[in-house]
Amino acid sequence: MAHADVLKRRAFGETMRRDAWWLQPLLTFLGLSAFIVYSTWAAFQGDHYHAGPYLSPFYSPELFGDSPHSWFGARPGWWPAWLPFSPAFLILWAPAGFRLTCYYYRGAYYKAFWADPPSCTVGEPRKRYLGESALPLILQNVHRYFLYLALAFLVFLSYDAWNALWHVDPATGETVFGIGAGTLVLTLNVVLLGGYTLGCHSLRHLAGGCLDRLAGRPVRRTAYRCVSCLNRKHMVWAWMSLFWVGFSDLYVRLVSMGVWSDWRIL
Numbered sequence: 724m725a726h727a728d729v730l731k732r733r734a735f736g737e738t739m740r741r742d743a744w745w746l747q748p749l750l751t752f753l754g755l756s757a758f759i760v761y762s763t764w765a766a767f768q769g770d771h772y773h774a775g776p777y778l779s780p781f782y783s784p785e786l787f788g789d790s791p792h793s794w795f796g797a798r799p800g801w802w803p804a805w806l807p808f809s810p811a812f813l814i815l816w817a818p819a820g821f822r823l824t825c826y827y828y829r830g831a832y833y834k835a836f837w838a839d840p841p842s843c844t845v846g847e848p849r850k851r852y853l854g855e856s857a858l859p860l861i862l863q864n865v866h867r868y869f870l871y872l873a874l875a876f877l878v879f880l881s882y883d884a885w886n887a888l889w890h891v892d893p894a895t896g897e898t899v900f901g902i903g904a905g906t907l908v909l910t911l912n913v914v915l916l917g918g919y920t921l922g923c924h925s926l927r928h929l930a931g932g933c934l935d936r937l938a939g940r941p942v943r944r945t946a947y948r949c950v951s952c953l954n955r956k957h958m959v960w961a962w963m964s965l966f967w968v969g970f971s972d973l974y975v976r977l978v979s980m981g982v983w984s985d986w987r988i989l
Contacts, residue, residue, distance in 0.1 A: 734846050737845070737846040738842075738844055738845040738846065739844070740842075740844060740845065744841075744842040744843075744845055745841065745842065747834075747842070748834045748835040748838075748841050748842060749835070751831050751832070751834065751835035752835040752836060754962070754965075755831070755832060755835065755836075758965055758966075758969055761969055761973075762781065762815075762819075762969060762972075765779075765781055765811070765972050765973075765976070766781060766809055766811035766812065766815055767807065767809060767811075768809065768976075769807070769808060769809035769810065769811070771975075771976045771979040771980050772790070772810070772811070772972070772975060772976065772979070773785075773790040773791070773792055773975065773979060774905070774975050774978040774979040774985070775890060775891065775905075775978075775985070776886050776887050776888075776889055776890055776891075776905075777883075777887055777905040777909060777974075777975045777978065777985075778790070778792045778883050778886070778909075778975065779971065779972040779975045779976065780880055780883070780909070780912055780916075780968050780971050780972060781811050781815060781968075781972045782809075782810045782811050782814070783814070783876075783879050783880055783883050784814060784879045785810045785814075786810065786813050786814065787799050787802075787810060787813065788810035792883075792886075793810070817869065817872040817873070817876060818872075818873060818876055820865070820869045820872075821866070821869040821870065821872065821873040821920075822961075822965070824862075824863045824864075824865060824866035824869055825866060825923070825961065826866070826924045827957050827958055827961050828961065829863060866925055867925040867929075870920075870923055870925045870926055870929075873920045873923075874920065876916075877913065877916060877917055877920055880909070880912065880913050880916065881913050883909055884906070884909045884910045884912075884913050887903070887905055887906040887909045887910070888900060888901065888902065888906055889901070890903065890987075900989075901987060901989055902987070902988045902989040903985045903986060903987050903988060904974075904985055904986040904987075904988065905974060905975065905978060905985050906988075907988075908970070908971050908974045908975075909971060911967060912964075912967050912968055912971045915960065915963050915964040915967045915968075916964045916967075916968065918953055918956075918960040918963075918964065919957070919960035919961050919963075919964040921950060921953050922950060922952075922953030922954040922955075922956070922957045922960055923950075923954075923957075924954065924957070926950055927947060927950040927951055927954055930943070930946040930947050930949070930950045931943055931944075931946065931947035931950075932947075
């Protein structure tokens with residue numbers, strides 16, 4: 724109890740640590756802020772999100788839009804005239820919700836943005852701990868449901884990577900098999916997002932069959948171990964996939980704008 728009282732009286736930023744404890748939350752703040760700013764800007768553009776067989780992952784699946792990848796045609800008639808339209812608005816909430824409620828990201832941005840606490844054994848700018856037992860943070864429990872959407876998005880993005888293998892021959896106008904740099908960019912995006920999504924803590928519980936004991940359940944035990952293997956590097960997968968999904972959009976965007984030329988490997 725005495726130890727708890729000492730912690731409660733610790734002023735914001737007060738600590739006995741001698742290491743650079745502030746470095747990790749600072750880098751997390753800068754990294755997440757940069758991604759949020761760029762992804763928001765890219766989503767509002769509504770243009771230059773496709774180039775030939777390539778479709779930006781920020782816009783996939785393209786339910787409505789002007790590109791050849793659109794499922795149901797151009798801008799829907801029911802969209803409010805006063806509201807700017809972008810195909811990304813219809814789908815980006817799902818992968819964003821999955822990351823926002825992710826167990827790793829929650830711990831990361833609680834420290835980096837809310838200083839809750841800024842780091843272990845460092846004073847925080849509040850007097851008591853509220854946790855995730857009340858609104859609004861209790862809504863973080865929807866992460867297990869966003870998981871199912873994230874798994875579906877892996878299918879969509881895998882289909883986009885497959886489409887990226889088929890290019891229009893400028894000489895004949897026929898669709899032929901080919902590999903460009905964009906093909907590799909979109910394929911690696913699926914691999915990294917797969918490593919992040921398939922290593923999810925909720926999926927590990929689901930793959931284990933929601934059991935407390937796996938003895939005598941060889942199939943569930945194997946599935947649990949496979950997910951756990953990815954889960955051990957969940958933070959690494961989270962950051963690599965976050966960076967690459969942003970780079971994938973940037974690559975498609977610059978190719979579409981003519982700033983970059985797509986290098987054909989095959």
